[in-house]
Amino acid sequence: MSLFSKQNMEALKTPLGMNNPVTVQVLGICSALAVTAQLKPAIVMGLSVTIIVAMANVIISLLRNTIPNRIRIIVQLVVVAALVTIVSEILKAFAYDVSVELSVYIGLIITNCILMGRLEAFAMANGPWPSFLDGIGNGLGYAKILVIVAFLRELLGSGCLFGYQVIPQWCYEHGYINNGLMLMPPAALIIVGCIIWYQRARHTELQEEQN
Amino acid sequence: MNTNKNSYTFIYASVMVIIVAFLLAFVSSVLKPIQQKNVELDKKKQVLAALNIFEKDAEAAYATFVKADQLLAADGSVAAENGGFAIENSAVNAEKLPLYVCEVEGETKYVLPLYGAGLWGPIWGYVALNADKETIYGVYFSHAGETPGLGAEITNRDKFQVPFIGKKALNADNEVVISVVKNGKVQNPECEVDGISGGTITSQGVDAMLKSSIGLYKAFLAESACCAEGLECSENSECTVECANEEVVNE
16 A cells, blocks of 8 residues: 555545534634634644644554553543653753743643544554544644634734734724734634634535435 | 453553653653753843843843842841742742842842732743832743733733833832733823733733732832942931931831
8 A cells, every 4th residue: 555545645635624623523622712812822733733643643553453442542641641741841851932932732732632533533443654644634624723713813803913913003093993802712713613604605515414 | 362351451551651651750850950951041031031131142141130149038138148049939938038139231120029820820020120129120021821812911022011111119108009900091100001901810910919029028128229239328328327217207
């Protein structure tokens, strides 16, 4: 089987669109609310999750035939928690500024449902390489939604992108006001809801059958 | 092999836990010294940030500007000439008061540590006072996990920290008067700073932190400025007496 067979590429690509972890699988919503008030933490969180899902997927996939079925969730959790802890320790030692910047988010990765969801649904049943691609795909699919939400929230909520003001000052002088709601977590839910709406309206195969 | 047997499950779980524990302990102990260095360097950067100094080489800048990290007793007297740096901001109490005596452009500045509670976790920082022990020379705030875009804006230097510069920290009666008020509700610009809209609880946390942390140093800050080194009081031998009188009047 070739490394980039059709099946493998699908594992990588579908999470970006038709099987997006946030909008279709509805995983990782909690962190999508927490870190999307600004673009920078959203991007960092997206990348961190991508790396950790990919690594955890590979490890679980290698162990998948030895894991006792009854404690598989605990095993997955231990692997994820250990990985996150090691990554955070390494960051603290060699990239202290980044680790300060990430602060609580790095710990939040453990609680991200995408990790457990992908480990349980994919890595437990597939080989290491497809699992790796699946992890990358899902991480990027998650990051993509995070970036879209954060872009809208930061632009409309504080008039900035990456912390730099983009809405010109004269708009404010003529009575334009930043939308405070955009900075609150509910705004993220509303935007995610709109994205899901748009995606389902365009792709009728995603819609449940009505009876 | 039957992976569903009880014995297998037990052994698997035990082995996994032991391996992970050793791995984490190993990583942690190998990286500890490097992390410790980073933490110290970061603390120095924070002290310098309160003095409005942002040099690339924080180690050298700290050595240049910070003359002593004293430890004060509750009555404001110097208990130890150094050792203040080792005290964590969270461990500061009335008995252990670190004080960074600094010299910037020939003038003495005092940097006090701050520690308080935000919305989601601890907030901390440093405040630099001028030699008069009254007006603020600069501040630095940081936090563990406030909401980005809202409470976390206390780290925004231009928007939140710069407005503190030049404000009065204490009034003539030696009460801490510096306050963070609701955004747009500043009535007394001498000692009030705009809070962050949407970050009300964190703003209130900063307000409470300033009052309680600076309050710990009241005894030290009460010694009138003319007694502090560097002013013209060296020529005025009566200064000490005057100050003492002044205090009595105030009380």
